[in-house]
Amino acid sequence: MxxxxxxxxxxxxxxxxxxxxxxxxxxxxxxxxxxxxxxxxxxxxxxxxxxxxxxxxxxxxxxxxxxxxxxxxxxxxxxxxxxLTDDSKPDFSAAMTYGQKSVIKAGDVIFKKGDPVDSLYYLAEGRVEVEDQHVYVDAGKIFGEMAFFNSNAARSATVRCLEDAIVYELNEKRFTRLQYEDPEFAMAVMRLVTRRLVANAAHPQEAHSE
CATH class of the missing domain: 1.20.58 (Methane Monooxygenase Hydroxylase; Chain G, domain 1)
Incomplete structure (x- = not known):
């Protein structure tokens, strides 16, 4: 039984x-x-x-x-x-693991207005300027990411180094892989893009996407 x-x-x-x-x-x-x-x-x-x-x-x-x-x-x-809160500081340092490292001298151009979009950049050291827009990017931040979300697929501004800089370049393939493998990085990028889109919509004459 x-x-x-x-x-x-x-x-x-x-x-x-x-x-x-x-x-x-x-x-x-x-x-x-x-x-x-x-x-x-x-x-x-x-x-x-x-x-x-x-x-x-x-x-x-x-x-x-x-x-x-x-x-x-x-x-x-x-x-x-x-x-995540609006006041939290985004961390883009994961780009150093996946990106291609470059050392760029002060005065050199990273990309020019009208160039095809192929990468975004993480600035590990130094300072760069988005020319004609009076926008400055300090170490620890990314730039050039807006172009990935732009259907024009061309750079809207020239970016030049103000100081000797260490930059990590992420092409679209590496960027996509990093988003999947590091959710925190993906969220930081999305929050940054959202803030810039809102700022551009509110002040189109001061827009500073790359």
Whole structure:
């Protein structure tokens, strides 16, 4: 009798795992979807472990690990968005990991007005000027990023070094990769772009996008 009861319990766990797996298809929230998928995997692990269905056990252990990792990423990103305030200082230093380093002398031009858009830049050291717009960029900031969001795909200003500078260049491919791999960097860029778009709309004569 006990064996029969245990058999029915394990079978019920298996069916519960199936129902939970199907239920994930109706989830609109990625966090809830991952959580439900993890519970389903736990049920499948119990079911396949007791019945010694090793391929299913291996698959579900793998899926549990993957979903746990993605759940952590989603929660971390949501916490990051929640914690960010308008007064928080953006951190673009991750660009040094992915960008191509260049040492540029004072007076040299980084790009000219009308040049095709191919990169954005992180200024690690030095100071640059956006000519004709009286805009200055100090170390720790990025410039040239607005052009990635501009359908004209051409530089709207010339940028020249006022001091010897160390610059990290991110082409579009590296920029896109960095956004996916470092959510904090992506949020910092989006906040900066949003602020500049709002400022440009409010004061078009003082617009300073590159």
């Amino acid at each position: 006990e064996l029969i009861t245990a058999h029915y319990i394990i079978e019920a766990v298996g069916w519960l795992a199936v129902l939970l797996k199907v239920a994930t298809l109706s989830m609109h929230s990625m966090i809830r979807l991952r959580m439900l998928a993890m519970v389903s995997s736990v049920c499948f692990i119990i079911y396949s472990g007791v019945l010694q269905i090793w391929p299913l056990l291996a698959i579900e252990i793998t899926l549990l690990s993957i979903n746990a990792f993605h759940l952590y990423q989603f929660i971390a990103l949501r916490r990051l968005v929640t914690d």
